[in-house]
């Protein structure tokens with residue numbers, strides 16, 4: 001096992017950063033807080049090298065926070081240029097997921113969807129080719145339970161252990177180390193990587209068997225996707241009846257249905273600006289997976305089904321890579337076409 005060792009803590013919640021990203025100093029304070037937190041008898045220790053596969057909107061800041069916390073991190077990304085900012089921070093590079101997994105003790109993966117998560121874990125040159133007993137693989141991508149179980153089977157067939165750990169929280173929480181981890185799978189791996197989760201997140205849930213983390217994430221995101229559609233409908237209707245949608249955002253923010261998401265996205269939605277934090281294509285993927293999950297237990301989720309159709313329309317309008325709040329544009333298009341009829 002490599003020499004890299006560091007301490008960190010669940011108690012880090014008290015040390016939340018005031019602005020974008022965690023500074024090295026603040027991450028160092030988290031480490032210091034761990035030593036004095038008393039959790040598990042005087043802080044939690046992780047020893048070893050950490051791999052990180054997938055450096056998109058979420059993966060890059062998560063890996064960056066691990067590096068800033070003092071971890072020995074090795075990265076890989078399909079588009080190699082996205083590794084450069086991490087290499088500047090001190091990360092190492094390996095040319096394939098297999099080589100990352102073989103050179104690290106624990107490897108995290110943050111991929112776009114079920115297909116890419118399975119490919120990177122199980123495909124040619126995939127992580128499973130570099131895994132062995134004693135190593136761990138933690139998939140933090142949002143996928144369905146069946147994909148997660150398939151990955152688990154392949155990973156554990158190498159003797160390594162597997163944890164699924166999708167996250168709730170978007171680009172800014174990832175930058176600020178404020179994610180919520182929804183984990184399931186190998187409990188000893190969960191305990192082993194807890195210090196790393198605590199660097200990247202503000203809380204973590206252990207939910208039992210593989211599939212439960214994926215299911216929890218899909219349920220959360222189906223609620224989020226429907227909320228965004230309902231909010232979009234409200235913004236458009238308020239404008240149409242002569243109200244100022246900015247006032248609607250303010251009114252909502254003060255009442256029982258206030259949500260950080262509305263306050264955060266509302267003002268830019270009013271200006272028809274959708275800077276990407278959570279790509280619309282990923283929200284639609286999550287609704288598609290949630291619908292399949294509901295169907296597997298014969299539950300009807302008609303609101304989610306209707307929301308999904310709107311996200312599909314938004315994708316067909318070329319908005320897949322915009323923030324998911326751009327779903328409001330699909331409603332505008334529908335309104336225009338019904339006016340023309």
Ligand SMILES: NC(=O)C1=CN([C@@H]2O[C@H](COP(=O)(O)OP(=O)(O)OC[C@H]3O[C@@H](n4cnc5c(N)ncnc54)[C@H](OP(=O)(O)O)[C@@H]3O)[C@@H](O)[C@H]2O)C=CC1
Nearest residue numbers: 054055056057058078079111112116142170171277278282
């Ligand atoms: N953005 C958000 O707010 C949140 C996203 N999530 C989930 O996290 C995951 C990642 O999201 P996010 O970072 O936003 O997504 P991005 O689209 O920014 O990044 C996706 C990553 O997957 C890689 N990838 C895609 N296809 C393949 C493939 N076939 N083989 C290898 N690598 C591939 C991309 O590589 P390349 O750079 O080469 O394209 C990139 O590293 C998704 O499952 C998403 O649903 C969860 C919580 C919040």
Ligand SMILES: O=CC(=O)O
Nearest residue numbers: 167168169170278
């Ligand atoms: O998956 C998206 C999020 O914001 O959480």
